[in-house]
Amino acid sequence: MTVKIVNQKVIHQDNSTKTSQHLAPLADMRPATLDKIEKAVRQLFATSDASEVTMIQIASTANVSLQTLYKYFGDKQTVLYTIMDIVLGRLATRIMDHLQGIDSVKDRLRKTLWVCLDFVDTQPDAVMVLSTVSVSRFHNIAIYENKELIDAFLSVLADGQNRGVLNDKVPLYILFDVFMGFINRLGIMHILRKTDRAINTDFDTLFEMLWRSMAKPEISTH
Numbered sequence: 001m002t003v004k005i006v007n008q009k010v011i012h013q014d015n016s017t018k019t020s021q022h023l024a025p026l027a028d029m030r031p032a033t034l035d036k037i038e039k040a041v042r043q044l045f046a047t048s049d050a051s052e053v054t055m056i057q058i059a060s061t062a063n064v065s066l067q068t069l070y071k072y073f074g075d076k077q078t079v080l081y082t083i084m085d086i087v088l089g090r091l092a093t094r095i096m097d098h099l100q101g102i103d104s105v106k107d108r109l110r111k112t113l114w115v116c117l118d119f120v121d122t123q124p125d126a127v128m129v130l131s132t133v134s135v136s137r138f139h140n141i142a143i144y145e146n147k148e149l150i151d152a153f154l155s156v157l158a159d160g161q162n163r164g165v166l167n168d169k170v171p172l173y174i175l176f177d178v179f180m181g182f183i184n185r186l187g188i189m190h191i192l193r194k195t196d197r198a199i200n201t202d203f204d205t206l207f208e209m210l211w212r213s214m215a216k217p218e219i220s221t222h
Helices: 031-047 055-062 066-072 076-099 105-122 124-131 135-140 147-162 172-192 199-214
Strands: 002-006 009-013 018-022
Touching: 031 055, 031 076, 031 124, 055 066, 055 076, 076 105, 076 124, 076 147, 105 124, 105 147, 105 172, 105 199, 124 172, 147 172, 172 199
Parallel strands: none
Antiparallel strands: 002 009, 009 018
């Protein structure tokens, strides 16, 4: 069985039937309650195997009723995916804000990397929670289906290829995968190593490594 989130509607699908369960809109929930649920999800899923976390644990840790969780989310997977969508939505907004007014392809990539690595430094629990989500389930986190956001970032890479700045010997999605893979691996391993040194302490060196991997060979060395 798979679970999809569509405008706060949870659609359960199996091989034979399709049923839908309408949930109360999150807009009706008190912000303080949603904040408590987010903190509980980040705490529990960052420190425990996802299969071991229960709705009862989430409700207890958040100090909300189990009825509230079922009313707004329906099941554990939807709680996780919805909260991570909120967290990533804030990160996406911050990235977009930081890109305003920047024309240089290199500076755009530099700023995006800085914001993402700052996210690793300041919100390691969220990074660890995301690491528990199977790649095959990323589509359940709505932000990954946000065409406006993804297109905005892909346009930076496409512009770089069109200007002859970024490597144009590979498809656009390969550049995107290189960028995301760089951030994901660095972030997760930095947290697992439990170093006291902020990852952005080495930002300039890290960015140059990324830049050389994405820029055209004749440009990356300058």
